[in-house]
Amino acid sequence: MTENFCVFLDAGHGGLDKNGKYTTAPSKMYQHSQGNFHDGHFFYEGVWNRTLTNRVAAKLDKLGISNIMVSHEYVDISLDYRVDMANWYYRNFRKGIYISNHANASGSGAARGFEVYTSPGPTASDKIAEFHWNNVKDLLGSRISMRADTSDNDHDKEARFFVLTRTVMPAMLVEHLFFDNYDDASLLMDDEIVERFAEAQVRTVINFMNS
Ligand SMILES: [Zn+2]
Numbered sequence: 001m002t003e004n005f006c007v008f009l010d011a012g013h014g015g016l017d018k019n020g021k022y023t024t025a026p027s028k029m030y031q032h033s034q035g036n037f038h039d040g041h042f043f044y045e046g047v048w049n050r051t052l053t054n055r056v057a058a059k060l061d062k063l064g065i066s067n068i069m070v071s072h073e074y075v076d077i078s079l080d081y082r083v084d085m086a087n088w089y090y091r092n093f094r095k096g097i098y099i100s101n102h103a104n105a106s107g108s109g110a111a112r113g114f115e116v117y118t119s120p121g122p123t124a125s126d127k128i129a130e131f132h133w134n135n136v137k138d139l140l141g142s143r144i145s146m147r148a149d150t151s152d153n154d155h156d157k158e159a160r161f162f163v164l165t166r167t168v169m170p171a172m173l174v175e176h177l178f179f180d181n182y183d184d185a186s187l188l189m190d191d192e193i194v195e196r197f198a199e200a201q202v203r204t205v206i207n208f209m210n211s
Pocket of ligand 1: 103
């Protein structure tokens with residue numbers, strides 16, 4: 001497809017190191033009272049982020065779409081390094097997008113659903129987020145809750161997250177359901193759900209490349 005287009009993929013936080021130790025803050029994991037997640041009742045957000053992001057990368061590879069993983073296999077490397085890496089390579093590609101993959105936590109365990117974030121104000125990122133909203137709705141809308149902010153005439157939420165404001169290319173941060181909610185966490189362990197979230201992301205990339 002487009003030779004000078006690159007997708008910068010960021011699996012948020014860190015994962016499990018070679019000794020099975022979780023490298024990320026305790027707030028990025030949750031111990032449920034039941035169920036079987038990444039380690040018994042424990043759900044590790046960083047591990048899930050990697051499962052999804054690796055699947056997106058594999059799909060992009062099959063399509064011949066350049067992609068660079070700016071997160072580490074398991075180390076929770078700084079956001080500064082991730083963004084710097086993406087910005088450095090972007091100068092050589094000239095076109096591309098940055099996608100940061102996460103799952104959410106509310107603290108109470110009560111919240112559920114999917115959200116997509118861009119930096120505040122109207123930018124090219126809003127177009128990507130709107131493509132993504134529609135692709136997720138098409139592929140998963142009947143199974144998940146969709147959380148929108150429509151006050152500015154689109155569905156994305158806006159926040160000054162580092163990876164959204166410091167990246168030089170259009171960027172979105174996706175919150176895939178709430179891992180501290182048992183029902184949402186159970187959905188995230190379903191391979192078909194992961195497959196559909198990954199497929200939605202690839203379709204969003206293609207929509208944006210063709211726009
Ligand atoms: Zn996160």
